[in-house]
Amino acid sequence: MALRISRRAALFGTAGALAAPVISVAQAQQTFEWVAGSVGGGWYTMAAGLSSLIAEENQDLRIRVVPGGGLANSTRVNNNQSAMGWGIDTFTAAAARGEDPYSAKHENLRSLGTGYSPTEHNLVRRADGGPEGMREILTQRGLRIACPQRSSTDEMTLQRILRFFGTSPDQIRANGGRYLNGSYADIAAAYADGQVDYLYAALAKPAAILTEIGQGRRPSRLVGFPDDLRRHLIETHAYAEGRLPAATYPSLQNADLMVTTMDSVILAHHTLPDDVAYRITRTLIRNRGQRLVNIHASMGAWDPATSWRYAGVPLHPGAQRAFREAGAMPAA
Template structure:
């Protein structure tokens, strides 16, 4: 047996070593990474997802979000299938996915949300300033129409198809009449517009959209087009969209007056397997960031209001989000 003066240092080294090792093991075990499916590169959703990932990581170092490109229609299915544990969705399309309604063929029962209202999104129809006619109905039904819009997995393109159907036309009809219906990323179709490959663009982006601002400062003069009353009513009554205004000062090079448009809003979807504590802490961080911190990520996020965010009925709130909203005093107890 070692004498007392030999045992004590050895014992202290063991205890100290254990004390140092335990936090390291605990931190490593607690580290969790989740995939966050956003929108196209160059779009507002991707920028906002990256900003939220950084914000959540700053307050919750053990929660890591890996942002990947996606599209509004496909994101619901990716989250429902747990390919991505988290993702952006659009209110009207998320509700359709949960119910298994068009454009979805099966109920998406594994989707939960952290609420809505994170980024009211306007639908924008842009025309080259030297092209006629100037009204939405006339320009979308003209022969030889050359228009660019995002890829077919996007809510932008699905919405454009719904508008074309209401007007009695379609992508196939546009092509059959000698026109062009170009799909691509936001950057690709913006470049095509600038190069004269298309004369019109259709994009759903929250204001102020960087691509529209850049086009307004570009070499090809362009103008935004307002949505007529009957179309806005049809989109609300048939598909549960909303309507709003793009104020005249939003894109001064592209508009000279307020423009009425169809709108929709962003939902944060999560798979129901995301741990309650993780969903709770992410939602708590978002609630605390209301106002300036969210607006610094993207101007459209100024509209986020926890008092109304939880009221979205298109998909169930995650239990962790319920806990955070109740703790914040904006959601009544059960």
């Protein structure tokens, strides 16, 4: 069959004809920013893995992951500095209402569901001396403790715990102690090096830094949360509670531990296009189970049938469509 060259190709040349599709693809591709957590933490790992999965199934979508923190992410997404982000269920609801620690209502937030990564709060202690109970540990003179940055939900929760026990970061310092903030990698290194004797972090199991601490040279143990503290955090700040099985970190615990928990929400600015929110949520639903576990073990329990029920902020219309098409959400 004879090859026919169009008049347009003849006028613009072969190079121009070949270049046209490349320009079209570049124009069609959309990039959105996802604010996650600290580099090295579970949120960053999960967002990076989901970004790759979304791009794999949606060739024209790209998700750029940037570091963030649980407290600041709600405000960042609300202000459309990032189109998407991880949020914590209790703090996202507080942001929407404009309650402590937020000073104004965050009315631009929407969600793509919750339940993506149940997160345990963890207190690690030195096992070669010192008190063993949480109250005794956190109220002792000369306490040396490390926790994530001040913009994180970890640190805000620790401050609430200290306040419940009648102390504070300033009081710790005044009593000759040390209250160290840093990235997960920084605080893990500080604990391993003996710069501090205790480490506090909210991380979904199994958390890499806790596994590494358990395999390290320093004898260490995890500490359970007292009943009265768990009740206080539930009743006052809408946290949840859970049981950390003994087999989770066998070198750090020899029994199940009762701990305070919270869960992750995928936040989106209300202007995120409906079709984009739909395709992202559809991709997550299609890959529930082992594919999400391969990204992070904590995502294995995610259930679309309950994910959409989160009432802290409205469900994005695009996510509603995806949940309904999957049969997870009743028809309108």
